[in-house]
Amino acid sequence: MLNTLPAGLKLHSLLTQDDVRGLVFDLDGTIIDSAPDIIQGMRLTFEQAGLDQLPSDYFPDDLHGTRDGIMRSIIADMGWQVPADFESLKTRFVQNYAALDHMNTSVYAGAQDVLEACREAALPMGICTNKIYESAVSATHKMGIHGLFDYISGSDSWSQAKPSPVPLLETIRMLGLKPEQCLYFGDTSVDAECARDAGVRFVLHTAGYGGSSLNDTPRDFMFQRWDELLVA
Structure with missing residues (x-):
């Protein structure tokens, strides 16, 4: 009710x-x-892909785009090279984010x-x-x-x-x-x-x-x- x-x-x-x-x-x-779950999903995804860790207090400027846009924005912000298999990276984020089950x-x-x-x-x-x-x-x-x-x-x-x-x-x-x-x-x-x-x-x-x-x-x-x- x-x-x-x-x-x-x-x-x-x-x-x-x-x-x-x-x-x-x-x-x-x-x-x-x-934001806590989106950023944690990104953190896990980047670590699994062999990229450096995001700072514990990191908050991206772009948290309003598609997952593609957010990921590219974070990679650029951190000065990392965009992985060759970006589609796989996006798929992995979806899996990690789903596994968090909106807990935060x-x-x-x-x-x-x-x-x-x-x-x-x-x-x-x-x-x-x-x-x-x-x-x-x-x-x-x-x-x-x-x-x-x-x-x-x-x-x-x-x-x-x-x-x-x-x-x-x-x-x-x-x-x-x-x-x-x-x-x-x-x-x-x-x-x-x-x-x-x-x-x-x-x-x-x-x-x-x-x-x-x-x-x-x-x-x-x-x-x-x-x-x-x-x-x-």
Whole structure:
């Protein structure tokens, strides 16, 4: 059974506007904090491939792309040579990440309350992430939020990944809605660019993985804590 909101709280007016008919969310850095498991999966993969170890306090600048993009960014950041068999490296990361089973991943505080309230308000909801589809489904199941979403789209669901607008447009289409009827929640410039090119209003989660690249990013609304989307 879905939880009810604490007494006296309701959804922010952003979510109850007449022209908002559906919501689409990025996953990593927006709904869930998955960085510890992603980085550990990368660390294990690089070590197994014979590359040097990542520093214990390492945090990549790029944690918002596809696994291909994140891996290449880390390799460049560390000054390593790209392995000849990069496809094998990507496959190994998927295996290592899956084996971690999201053990150090968590839902951002307050996010589930907001999502459940949106579900109770009968708002169709989808996920559009650069995680591969299998990992996205696994993560939402593990976090206990899978049933809140009508559709989940991964980086391998379509011919292109974000920042292309294609994944977001297709996710909205699968919800039976139009771009102008939806809000897209994300935490990075990749999400903002995707929303802009799709003609979708963008809501920025500033506590995610976006960093300084978000300084000049257009947004229709922004929040740091999920409980900001609940008002008395």
